[in-house]
Amino acid sequence: MVENIFQSYNLVQFEAARLYDGDKDCVGYVLLVFNLLRRQIAQLEDTKEATSGQSRRPDLKTGNVLMTKGIRTNAKKRVGAVPGVEIGDIFFFRMELCTIGLHAPSMAGIDYMSVRISQDEEPIAVSIVSSGGYEDDVDGDDGLIYTGQGKEMDQKLERGNLALEKSLHRGNDIRVIRGIKDVGNPTGKVYMYDGLYRIQESWLEKGKSGSNVFRYKLGRLPGQPEAYKTWKKIQQWKDGTITRFGIILPDLTSGCETLPVSLVNDVDNEKGPAYFTYSPNLKYSKPAPRDPFVGCACNGACLPGNENCDCIQKNGGYLPHIVNGVIVSQKSVIYECGPSCQCPPTCRNRVSQGGLRVRLEVFMTKDKGWGLRSWDPIRAGAFICVYAGEAVDDSKAQELAGENEEDHIFDGSRTYQPVEILPGDSNNAPNLPFPLVINARNAGNVARFINHSCSPNLFWQPVLRGNSKEFDLHIAFYAIRHIPPMTELTYCYGMVPPEKADCGKRKCSCGSPKCRGFFY
Known part of the structure; x- marks a missing residue:
């Protein structure tokens, strides 16, 4: 079914340069295709869900199809800004982040890559998704305290946690995507790209669950357009805590x-x-x-x-x-x-x-x-x-x-x-x-x-x-x-x-x- 819908589009195939290094048009095209295909799959599955009671994930199906067919951009991992993605851009599905190269993992909150140091390689973090998935996460307008990976037991300094620790010492830029409650869907989230941050310090402490957790304090680089700060201001307008100027x-x-x-x-x-x-x-x-x-x-x-x-x-x-x-x-x-x-x-x-x-x-x-x-x-x-x-x-x-x-x-x-x-x-x-x-x-x-x-x-x-x-x-x-x-x-x-x-x-x-x- 999905294959038939996809074939009907007669889509443009990206040349290699645009696949690995995109621009605003590439990003817009990929997201347009993603959302059209996702909605069509959801429409067709709507009837099946009404009769079977099963919950489906057309967003995952769509993302997998596009990644397999090469309808993606910025496939090369990189440190810093992603071509064609602007601070304040929003997304409603994690798979959207994958298809445009903003954050590669569809589930994990930390994305990282290996860099060569002399004869050795070590991981560094390139992006994180901060969506309140951990009870200890703390956010602010221009900074946040991020909890490492591993929920039910003592966290270990490996994979994403190790990459964050290495990024602290290297001082490289890290993209931060904020997960925000979706006002139109109580169970969903909106993902807002909030710009570049750097890790300022890290420590190990007991979390609320009693397990040892790694904590990373990140600060937002100055001179960037407002994004998450604007969203928080709007919430205050709605709550009446501040008056709209x-x-x-x-x-x-x-x-x-x-x-x-x-x-x-x-x-x-x-x-x-x-x-x-x-x-x-x-x-x-x-x-x-x-x-x-x-x-x-x-x-x-x-x-x-x-x-x-x-x-x-x-x-x-x-x-x-x-x-x-x-x-x-x-x-x-x-x-x-x-x-x-x-x-x-x-x-x-x-x-x-x-x-x-x-x-x-x-x-x-x-x-x-x-x-x-x-x-x-x-x-x-x-x-x-x-x-x-x-x-x-x-x-x-x-x-x-x-x-x-x-x-x-x-x-x-x-x-x-x-x-x-x-x-x-x-x-x-x-x-x-x-x-x-x-x-x-x-x-x-x-x-x-x-x-x-x-x-x-x-x-x-x-x-x-x-x-x-x-x-x-x-x-x-x-x-x-x-x-x-x-x-x-x-x-x-x-x-x-x-x-x-x-x-x-x-x-x-x-x-x-x-x-x-x-x-x-």
């Missing part, structure tokens, strides 16, 4: 959303965006020019593999989302259960109707006006929000366009490049049944603040809900890749036909290395 409103939505959305400006003195009515819904001023999609007649929740569920069958026989509302892949259209379906509001096939799932803030950018970002880490494929406002026809959109630099218009009639595309998989571009245009100038939700980027981290997905009264089409946004906290959320605004290429063109300030220099 520059906050204007604690909740821009006035309770309209499931989670508050802060309004923040720590750049200048502007007190907020132009007045608008916050509304989480899309309203049609007149009926859409299509027949309704009626939906399903399931009495309970729509379960994976249910051949009698009309919504599941319209989606090709599978639920379009796996656990936690993560979309499997971009589709021309997704069929969700809706008002006319008999399943409950908690049905897994109502992802876009459940409100916000991550804590967002509207913030003042340095050069693009107001933008949107998240306090929480976001995993690839996660649902962000829908685009709310008023559905208008194309002629009205042309009238609105250009009247205001911040026109807050979503234009589905433009041309959009499929963003999760792999070679041989080019048929999943959004395909709207009619040119849906949404005006969010006077009324809308957080989506009106999502800025354009030529290298976006979000994609939009048409969602058709089961509704016997009207054609119920919506636009939902999902994450293309993992998005660290406090990273601006962006999507591509699309391209206009050649005959309109000179109308409404604006200078782009997205800052991407692949920036076109303009957008519409």
Whole structure:
């Protein structure tokens, strides 16, 4: 099954140089393939798990396949930074760390390599994963006390412990990956790359279990961007122990959303965006020019593999989302259960109707006006929000366009490049049944603040809900890749036909290395 999925991708094989020494594009490509394949395997196994009750690990299967097939990068072990991996990057699976060369062991917390000293070789540590697996671990903003390997008996100065001791004397840099509780999955973790550290001292002491344990004090090298420190600061904002600097409103939505959305400006003195009515819904001023999609007649929740569920069958026989509302892949259209379906509001096939799932803030950018970002880490494929406002026809959109630099218009009639595309998989571009245009100038939700980027981290997905009264089409946004906290959320605004290429063109300030220099 896994082999069949993999073969369908027609993947690019890395040349030797990129396999052993990657860059940002290589790392991004490997992680994109990892997450697409993992989600597809999880979707297929969803049905088996529902019937057998067995728990499976699609992440391990995916990692093993990619490593075997050579879809990996930075395979050569090294001391110091890994090409293409930035401080603050996040991961949701240990196998992701393996495939990009950040931390090779899929289980062990210490990664090490041998170096030659005169005629002999000795181990040195190159990376550690600090995730609170040992009861004695202590962390701080710019340092941590790490417990050596070996839990149930006295630890020995061998393997990873010996490598850490040798690194203390050599003074080499060690990559530190912090394991953090995943707010979206109580049993899972988020792994954040926190930069380079050095071991400052070590000692042997009695642990809480009564066994002798090695302890290593590590200090973070100065001059590096904040990562774990930012995450801890966000937790304090949430707990109310400190106040977010520059906050204007604690909740821009006035309770309209499931989670508050802060309004923040720590750049200048502007007190907020132009007045608008916050509304989480899309309203049609007149009926859409299509027949309704009626939906399903399931009495309970729509379960994976249910051949009698009309919504599941319209989606090709599978639920379009796996656990936690993560979309499997971009589709021309997704069929969700809706008002006319008999399943409950908690049905897994109502992802876009459940409100916000991550804590967002509207913030003042340095050069693009107001933008949107998240306090929480976001995993690839996660649902962000829908685009709310008023559905208008194309002629009205042309009238609105250009009247205001911040026109807050979503234009589905433009041309959009499929963003999760792999070679041989080019048929999943959004395909709207009619040119849906949404005006969010006077009324809308957080989506009106999502800025354009030529290298976006979000994609939009048409969602058709089961509704016997009207054609119920919506636009939902999902994450293309993992998005660290406090990273601006962006999507591509699309391209206009050649005959309109000179109308409404604006200078782009997205800052991407692949920036076109303009957008519409």
